[in-house]
């Protein structure tokens with residue numbers, strides 16, 4: 025469902041207040057994945073689907089010592105690569121995406137990770153979230169807001185979107201936050217999502233946004249079952 029036009033100015037005001045509070049609270053919010061090149065952040069972000077950043081960093085600490093170029097990943101033995109990334113979960117799909125994407129990068133993009141949204145979206149396993157993370161962190165190019173599981177959950181709870189689809193959530197957030205906030209808001213919201221607005225029952229009692237949140241204290245008590253609607257957020 026799209027945000028109603030008449031709601032947008034009020035939502036924008038609340039979004040601005042949310043941004044200011046989060047900037048003060050989480051002063052060191054930044055990408056947690058370790059990387060030293062566009063190729064490394066691309067591979068790390070593909071591996072981060074359904075996996076913690078800490079586990080990805082553990083796996084990439086040895087992976088990045090072995091593979092240095094797109095061609096090396098493209099030519100890797102699939103079964104070997106699968107085992108090397110196995111602990112990140114969904115390893116068969118991830119290994120295939122990395123090999124195929126790197127094959128395209130090597131052949132079509134001169135072994136350089138592309139730096140436009142349009143080109144990045146041509147790579148298997150790369151949707152807007154991954155493309156946004158790669159573009160902003162590797163190239164300083166900000167075309168949107170990376171919507172991961174934390175951003176999705178928290179922005180729904182805060183009433184900043186009614187959508188469930190990440191691309192639609194991203195559009196809603198892009199309308200509410202100024203462009204200069206598109207890069208930091210992702211990491212600020214992730215910090216909030218890890219710190220207090222966790223999946224399940226959030227810690228509203230110590231949330232800095234409690235006065236701005238329509239769902240504050242509506243998730244029941246810890247230790248009791250949450251209802252189906254609350255569970256889905």
Ligand code: SF4
Nearest residue numbers: 221226228231237240
């Ligand atoms: S008040 Fe509660 S539900 Fe709202 S953002 Fe904070 S932790 Fe999440």
